[in-house]
Amino acid sequence: xxxxxxxxxxxxxxxxxxxxxxxxxxxxxxxxxxxxxxxxxxxxxxxxxxxxxxxxxxxxxxxxxxxxxxxxxxxxxxxxxxxxxxxxxxxxxxxxxxxxxxxxxxxxxxxxxxxxxxxxxxxxxxxxxxxxxxxxxxxxxxxxxxxxxxxxxxxxxxxxxxxxxxxxxxxxxxxxxxxxxxxxxxxxxxxxxxxxxxxxxxxxxxxxxxxxxxxxxxxxxxxxxxxxxxxxxxxxxxxxxxxxxxxxxxxxxxxxxxxxxxxxxxxxxxxxxxxxx
Amino acid sequence: xxxxxxxxxxxxxxxxxxxxxxxxxxxxxxxxxxxxxxxxxxxxxxxxxxxxxxxxxxxxxxxxxxxxxxxxxxxxxxxxxxxxxxxxxxxxxxxxxxxxxxxxxxxxxxxxxxxxxxxxxxxxxxxxxxxxxxxxxxxxxxxxxxxxxxxxxxxxxxxxxxxxxxxxxxxxxxxxxxxxxxxxxxxxxxxxxxxxxxxxxxxxxxxxxxxxxxxxxxxxxxxxxxxxxxxxxxxxxxxxxxxxxxxxxxxxxxxxxxxxxxxxxxxxxxxxxxxxxxxxxxxxxxxxxxxxxxxxxxxxxxxxxxxxxxxxxxxxxxxxxxxxxxxxxxxxxxxxxxxxxxxxxxxxxxxxxxxxxxxxxxxxxxxxxxxxxxxxxxxxxxxxxxxxxxxxxxxxxxxxxxxxxxxxxxxxxxxxxxxxxxxxxxxxxxxxxxxxxxxxxxxxxxxxxxxxxxxxxxxxxxxxxxxxxxxxxxxxxxxxxxxxxxxxxxxxxxxxxxxxxxxxxxxxxxxxxxxxxxxxxxxxxxxxxxxxxxxxxxxxxxxxxxxxxxxxxxxxxxxxxxxxxxxxxxxxxxxxxxxxxxxxxxxxxxxxxxxxxxxxxxxxxxxxxxxxxxxxxxxxxxxxxxxxxxxxxxxxxxxxxxxxx
Numbered sequence: 075x076x077x078x079x080x081x082x083x084x085x086x087x088x089x090x091x092x093x094x095x096x097x098x099x100x101x102x103x104x105x106x107x108x109x110x111x112x113x114x115x116x117x118x119x120x121x122x123x124x125x126x127x128x129x130x131x132x133x134x135x136x137x138x139x140x141x142x143x144x145x146x147x148x149x150x151x152x153x154x155x156x157x158x159x160x161x162x163x164x165x166x167x168x169x170x171x172x173x174x175x176x177x178x179x180x181x182x183x184x185x186x187x188x189x190x191x192x193x194x195x196x197x198x199x200x201x202x203x204x205x206x207x208x209x210x211x212x213x214x215x216x217x218x219x220x221x222x223x224x225x226x227x228x229x230x231x232x233x234x235x236x237x238x239x240x241x242x243x244x245x246x247x248x249x250x251x252x253x254x255x256x257x258x259x260x261x262x263x264x265x266x267x268x269x270x271x272x273x274x275x276x277x278x279x280x281x282x283x284x285x286x287x288x289x290x291x292x293x294x295x296x297x298x299x300x301x302x303x304x305x306x307x308x309x310x311x312x313x314x315x316x317x318x319x320x321x322x323x324x325x326x327x328x329x330x331x332x333x334x335x336x337x338x339x340x341x342x343x344x345x346x347x348x349x350x351x
Numbered sequence: 352x353x354x355x356x357x358x359x360x361x362x363x364x365x366x367x368x369x370x371x372x373x374x375x376x377x378x379x380x381x382x383x384x385x386x387x388x389x390x391x392x393x394x395x396x397x398x399x400x401x402x403x404x405x406x407x408x409x410x411x412x413x414x415x416x417x418x419x420x421x422x423x424x425x426x427x428x429x430x431x432x433x434x435x436x437x438x439x440x441x442x443x444x445x446x447x448x449x450x451x452x453x454x455x456x457x458x459x460x461x462x463x464x465x466x467x468x469x470x471x472x473x474x475x476x477x478x479x480x481x482x483x484x485x486x487x488x489x490x491x492x493x494x495x496x497x498x499x500x501x502x503x504x505x506x507x508x509x510x511x512x513x514x515x516x517x518x519x520x521x522x523x524x525x526x527x528x529x530x531x532x533x534x535x536x537x538x539x540x541x542x543x544x545x546x547x548x549x550x551x552x553x554x555x556x557x558x559x560x561x562x563x564x565x566x567x568x569x570x571x572x573x574x575x576x577x578x579x580x581x582x583x584x585x586x587x588x589x590x591x592x593x594x595x596x597x598x599x600x601x602x603x604x605x606x607x608x609x610x611x612x613x614x615x616x617x618x619x620x621x622x623x624x625x626x627x628x629x630x631x632x633x634x635x636x637x638x639x640x641x642x643x644x645x646x647x648x649x650x651x652x653x654x655x656x657x658x659x660x661x662x663x664x665x666x667x668x669x670x671x672x673x674x675x676x677x678x679x680x681x682x683x684x685x686x687x688x689x690x691x692x693x694x695x696x697x698x699x700x701x702x703x704x705x706x707x708x709x710x711x712x713x714x715x716x717x718x719x720x721x722x723x724x725x726x727x728x729x730x731x732x733x734x735x736x737x738x739x740x741x742x743x744x745x746x747x748x749x750x751x752x753x754x755x756x757x758x759x760x761x762x763x764x765x766x767x768x769x770x771x772x773x774x775x776x777x778x779x780x781x782x783x784x785x786x787x788x789x790x791x792x793x794x795x796x797x798x799x800x801x802x803x804x805x806x807x808x809x810x811x812x813x814x815x816x817x818x819x820x821x822x823x824x825x826x827x828x829x830x831x832x833x834x835x836x837x838x839x840x841x842x843x844x845x846x847x848x849x850x851x852x853x854x855x856x857x858x859x860x861x862x863x864x865x866x867x868x869x870x871x872x873x874x875x876x877x878x879x880x881x882x883x884x885x886x887x888x889x890x891x892x893x894x895x896x897x898x899x900x901x902x903x904x905x906x907x908x909x910x911x912x913x914x915x916x917x918x919x920x921x922x923x924x925x926x927x928x929x930x931x932x933x934x935x936x937x938x939x940x941x942x943x944x945x946x947x948x949x950x951x952x953x954x955x956x957x958x959x960x961x962x963x964x965x966x967x968x969x970x971x972x973x974x975x976x977x978x979x980x981x982x983x984x985x986x987x988x989x990x991x992x993x994x995x996x
Contacts (some may be wrong), residue, residue: 115572126698191445193438248479249440252448267480272434272441316568 096128097129097294099142100152102285103134103210104242111139113318114153120313121211124305125298135241137161137212144169150293151302156283157214160337171286171328172303175321178263182326183281185262186215191251199256201230206237207246207258208349214336215343217245220259221278221329229278238349247273267319283332285320303327354693362686369678385627385638391548392642392657393625399543400515400535403458404504407517407533414450415531416521416784424521424528428468428964431929440474440482451476455533459542462514462534466493468527479513486510488563491647492518496530505647508561511570512536513652537653538586548657552600554619556583561646576848578607584656606630606637606658623651629664636664636986716793718811723876724750724768727808736793736815738786743769755782755790771799771809780816791817833907835885836892844906844914848971852919855966861927863963863995865935866978867895869942870956870990872911883948886910887955890948894941899934914978920963927963928995935959935993943991956991958982965994 099121101114111131117287122129132141132149138160143149145166153161154171162169177184190196196204206224209216216239221232240249246258247268257276265275287306289299304326423443430436443465448466451463455476463476470487486493489510492503500520508517514536521528535543545821556577562584563571574584607628610616619626623643630637638661646652712719716733718726726744734741737753744752750762762768770777777797782790795813799806831843851862869891876884888911895905895913904916917934920927944955960982964974981994 112569112572147929191441193442194432244480248444251479252445270437270482271444271474271479272438272439318569 085287086087096130098132098150100132100140100149101138102153103136116317135160137210147293150290154288155214155285156336156347158212159288160210160340168292169288170291171288173287173306173325174284176324178323182284184284185278186219187262187265187278188276189265189273190257190276196256202233206235206253207255208237209243209246210239213343215259215261219345223277229311236300268281286328358686362682366682373674380667387626388638389640392640395547396642396655411519413498421523428528443474459539462536464532466530468529470497492516496520506644506652507646508565510567513557513561551657551659552603555655558652559584561652564924580620603658607641631668636661715812715814720809722806724748753783755784767797770797773807774799774801790819791815836889836907838892839906841908847904859922861920861963861965863917863920863931864974864978865959865961866982867909867913867957867959868982886948890946898937898941931961932995935961958985958990959993961995
């Protein structure tokens with residue numbers, strides 16, 4: 075009885091403590107902080123005004139760290155790719171995706187693409203020398219989908235090639251353009267952005283759930299979650315089209331059913347946490 | 352009231368001048384401090400923007416103007432195929448990325464940008480995906496470099512970041528291949544400034560026209576309104592705080608709030624000039640220095656601002672307040688002193704006027720002497736009395752010039768000088784000498800001036816009493832002499848008789864008294880008139896006087912009665928009586944001589960009674976009575992005779 079009472083007291087205290095601080099938003103964990111902040115700031119700013127509440131930005135460089143911070147209740151809202159979200163939800167059931175951002179074609183899902191520099195030819199390169207750039211272990215377009223694309227396009231096993239995690243989709247694209255890697259796995263939309271630098275798409279995956287805003291139900295009340303969802307879903311087009319490049323094509327409520335296939339893949343595939351060279 | 356107002360006005364004007372002087376000095380001192388502070392930011396800004404010049408020029412020459420790069424750029428110029436251009440862009444990126452990453456980034460430079468000859472963005476190393484936009488109209492540096500084909504450097508706005516540009520035209524064997532720029536973004540400038548100005552807080556105020564009005568939509572959120580003016584923006588703190596220490600520190604916020612509330616900072620910023628604002632609050636001194644940064648067109652583009660504590664401002668302010676306070680107290684005291692001086696001056700002036708009026712209008716002579724007895728002042732009455740002009744007496748020794756001394760009196764014996772010497776007033780009669788040498792008697796009052804027991808001079812007030820003296824003599828004469836006959840009168844005779852009686856106690860000789868009464872005098876008066884009578888009396892008096900010895904006294908005793916006092920008649924009573932009788936007869940004979948009275952010859956007789964007296968118990972009355980009785984007996988018997996008893 076006493077233990078029960080103590081637990082209730084702790085939950086109540088924690089609730090009070092969390093209510094006292096401002097909302098904390100975490101953007102996608104990329105190395106280039108300024109770029110990411112630049113992309114997400116308009117949306118955060120809009121939310122701040124609509125909620126009439128200050129929002130603090132919490133920045134992490136890696137998904138691992140972001141997931142840890144989320145679980146430690148240091149983050150209230152975060153922008154997650156589908157795979158990292160599933161990784162988080164696996165150990166932290168309080169994470170709830172509420173809004174999914176559309177891709178440039180208006181769909182609420184995206185494709186991962188296998189890319190290479192148009193000036194490079196892969197034909198004469200020995201298999202053991204092929205270098206592949208990946209984003210992050212927990213990234214959706216990282217190890218899992220790139221491995222599938224290399225298998226379907228070249229009948230090669232990624233595990234037999236040289237691969238390395240370089241962080242962001244942009245960094246994968248640019249490192250391929252720079253010739254540091256022969257191929258790379260990134261979001262299709264980002265691959266198109268770097269077409270002007272000669273980046274070419276070799277192959278793409280089927281549609282996978284889009285990037286979502288995930289809220290921490292332990293730190294935000296249901297009323298506030300509903301309010302945030304309502305604000306974002308009713309955001310006028312002329313507003314959101316000025317937001318960052320990954321979030322400026324509209325939004326819809328997250329359909330959790332779309333995560334089922336990916337959830338299965340994740341359970342069957344063992345993702346290495348570091349590169350092969 | 353008028354004097355008080357005058358004093359307040361004078362002190363206020365003087366204090367205003369003093370205030371103005373102290374204020375200008377304080378401003379001067381403060382300006383020196385501010386100038387020094389200002390030079391720091393000016394030098395720092397110039398150092399930051401110029402420090403890369405040489406390196407960048409070398410990079411351009413040895414890293415960029417290389418055959419493989421030039422070949423790619425040449426191919427870009429020669430093709431219109433988008434895909435081929437993309438591959439060339441990627442190749443250029445691939446070729447120069449190590450240089451960008453290893454060299455430029457190491458220097459802290461992030462903006463490395465190639466442009467086509469038409470001024471389009473070809474490749475931004477800092478944002479490779481963003482290209483193809485035309486910069487000719489928004490970037491004067493690119494326009495100038497590609498049209499005039501000249502190296503261009505200076506601050507400028509941009510599509511992504513405003514910053515300090517170094518733009519080189521690329522020309523290979525006369526063929527224009529576009530341009531390349533290396534830029535210090537405003538963030539770099541702030542970062543480098545923070546290294547140079549580590550002890551100061553700083554901020555870069557960017558003009559909206561070169562930032563949010565120009566940059567790509569996606570970059571606008573890098574900036575936020577400045578706390579000082581709507582025309583300026585600063586780096587968005589919410590973004591910059593994540594990756595760098597807050598640029599807008601607490602001190603910066605505090606000073607900016609003061610500047611916004613208490614200074615017309617917006618107007619100052621619009622002027623587009625360098626300026627410094629000293630701020631004093633809660634006994635703390637701060638300074639905000641604004642260094643104006645102009646873009647390539649000469650338009651104000653930004654302000655590099657530093658904020659720092661400046662305790663010397665407080666010291667100067669304290670010194671200023673202390674000076675003003677001290678000055679205020681001094682001037683209040685001065686005012687009081689001035690008021691008292693004016694009061695005293697008015698009083699002195701009034702007294703001087705009184706004194707001068709008194710001295711000028713008085714009939715008394717007034718002479719001021721110094722301690723040496725020299726004349727330092729003389730009034731009109733004195734010069735008139737003495738017959739000198741002012742010039743003739745000022746500075747002259749009074750003792751020698753005007754004071755007449757009876758027996759060659761020395762200065763040490765001079766009563767006037769002694770009165771000064773012994774610090775006592777001298778009142779007395781002295782004789783002064785006129786310019787012409789004539790002497791006259793004065794009654795004088797010599798009063799010494801004494802200050803702190805020392806003589807500083809003397810004032811002599813004198814009046815001419817010669818006339819009084821004469822009048823006194825006349826009065827005295829009238830009192831003792833008969834006005835008609837000029838002979839001693841009854842009073843003087845009685846006096847002398849009293850003295851003679853007293854002297855007989857020491858002198859063994861006999862004295863005698865003769866009582867003379869003119870016979871028939873009344874008849875003369877009644878028949879001829881008083882005029883004849885008076886003339887007779889005068890002539891008788893003359894004859895009596897001329898007959899007697901000098902030691903004898905003849906007096907008119909009243910009417911036609913004369914009394915003669917005779918002394919030194921010898922010690923023998925018989926002889927004395929004989930002598931007295933002889934004198935009596937002499938007198939009788941003198942009277943008997945005919946008189947010429949106007950137009951009438953007249954013969955006169957007299958009855959004479961006499962008596963001797965010696966050291967006896969006889970009183971004046973006894974003597975007079977004896978002589979009178981003797982005279983009456985003669986008168987009764989036959990007149991014109993003498994009887995001595």
